[in-house]
Amino acid sequence: MASKDTSDQATKLVGREKASANFDLTSDVLASKLHDQIVGKTVLITGVSPTGLGAHAAAVIAEHSPKLLILASRRLSAITPVIDSIVASVSQPPRIVPLELDLASQSSVRKAAAELLKLTPVVDVLINNAGVMMLQDYATTPEGVEMHLAINHVGHFLFTNLIMSALLGSPQPRVINITSAAYFGSPIRFDDLNLRYGKDYEPFVAYAQSKTANLLFSLGLVRKLGAKGLLSFGVDPGGVAGTGINRAIPMSDQIKRGWRLEDGSPNPAIPWKTPAQSVASYIMAAFDPDIKDHNGETIAAGIFDEGVAPHAKDPEDADKLWTVSEKLVGQEFAY
Numbered sequence: 243m244a245s246k247d248t249s250d251q252a253t254k255l256v257g258r259e260k261a262s263a264n265f266d267l268t269s270d271v272l273a274s275k276l277h278d279q280i281v282g283k284t285v286l287i288t289g290v291s292p293t294g295l296g297a298h299a300a301a302v303i304a305e306h307s308p309k310l311l312i313l314a315s316r317r318l319s320a321i322t323p324v325i326d327s328i329v330a331s332v333s334q335p336p337r338i339v340p341l342e343l344d345l346a347s348q349s350s351v352r353k354a355a356a357e358l359l360k361l362t363p364v365v366d367v368l369i370n371n372a373g374v375m376m377l378q379d380y381a382t383t384p385e386g387v388e389m390h391l392a393i394n395h396v397g398h399f400l401f402t403n404l405i406m407s408a409l410l411g412s413p414q415p416r417v418i419n420i421t422s423a424a425y426f427g428s429p430i431r432f433d434d435l436n437l438r439y440g441k442d443y444e445p446f447v448a449y450a451q452s453k454t455a456n457l458l459f460s461l462g463l464v465r466k467l468g469a470k471g472l473l474s475f476g477v478d479p480g481g482v483a484g485t486g487i488n489r490a491i492p493m494s495d496q497i498k499r500g501w502r503l504e505d506g507s508p509n510p511a512i513p514w515k516t517p518a519q520s521v522a523s524y525i526m527a528a529f530d531p532d533i534k535d536h537n538g539e540t541i542a543a544g545i546f547d548e549g550v551a552p553h554a555k556d557p558e559d560a561d562k563l564w565t566v567s568e569k570l571v572g573q574e575f576a577y
């Protein structure tokens with residue numbers, strides 16, 4: 243059952259979404275405008291399954307002749323239909339390579355990174371999109387990391403750093419970290435990363451902490467690598483009904499939180515975005531040549547979000563999270 247705190251939080255999120263939504267911008271229109279920036283690029287997207295935002299981003303980018311599209315996710319069986327659909331719909335499909343990557347397993351991440359480095363010496367754009375939300379049962383990875391933090395942040399932290407040589411092989415590398423407005427719900431609990439090992443486990447807080455980590459990771463990347471030309475942005479996709487992200491959340495809880503009506507349909511009071519509206523921010527972050535001055539900032543609904551909460555933009559917390567993440571993966575990454 244949702245606690246009062248998290249229900250209030252959900253209400254705030256709806257209000258914030260209303261304030262920031264820009265429904266005019268769509269991924270296809272923006273990608274057409276930025277066509278010249280996409281041509282010839284090598285782009286890697288994590289978390290690609292048929293109904294998800296990662297698959298939508300892949301399909302839009304594929305229309306504009308990237309050199310190589312690498313689609314990484316935990317199930318090859320989910321990536322294959324996405325590739326088939328792109329090949330069937332794009333007149334001149336680019337080369338698309340699937341990559342098996344289970345972000346919950348550091349050994350899988352290391353294996354995938356090694357495969358990637360064999361595949362290509364250059365990655366121009368990395369979109370860290372994979373995620374899980376509000377897993378109902380408390381769980382940790384084999385390395386003992388709380389599951390949301392592990393999949394949504396630590397796995398991406400490790401993968402990104404392991405392929406950094408390929409990113410730095412690009413004249414203008416970009417790393418995009420997909421967050422959620424849910425990040426408002428929790429700072430990084432530096433003294434309690436594992437959420438009291440599940441005592442009084444609150445799934446929303448687990449998701450929120452991991453989504454704060456996504457924003458601090460962008461900031462941390464800029465602090466470590468901005469001087470080497472790396473750009474990194476957080477992207478808040480907004481609410482998009484119909485993807486797989488809510489699958490762990492019981493319908494009764496989604497209704498209680500005001501996300502769904504009694505019949506299970508998306509609550510029209512929430513300014514849901516279509517995937518095309520949502521992924522416009524991915525395209526902007528990944529390819530817009532005129533946003534370098536905003537390095538490290540967060541894009542929501544196609545604009546830079548000036549209302550990012552202090553706990554998600556504190557440079558000291560970004561550095562602290564970097565060090566903590568290094569400990570969690572047992573490897574230091576100094577640049």
Ligand SMILES: NC(=O)c1ccc[n+]([C@@H]2O[C@H](COP(=O)([O-])OP(=O)(O)OC[C@H]3O[C@@H](n4cnc5c(N)ncnc54)[C@H](OP(=O)(O)O)[C@@H]3O)[C@@H](O)[C@H]2O)c1
Pocket residue numbers: 288289290291293294295296314315316317320343344345346347371372373374375393420421422423478479480481482483485486487488
């Ligand atoms: N949709 C929204 O309303 C919304 C709102 C705010 C933020 N977001 C964010 O947007 C991103 C994309 O979400 P979505 O809505 O497109 O949801 P989705 O359809 O569930 O996509 C998430 C993807 O992550 C993959 N994934 C999950 N666990 C993984 C793991 N251990 N290793 C590798 N890949 C894994 C999933 O694979 P499987 O299919 O195998 O599970 C899936 O491909 C997420 O970061 C989410 O937090 C979404």
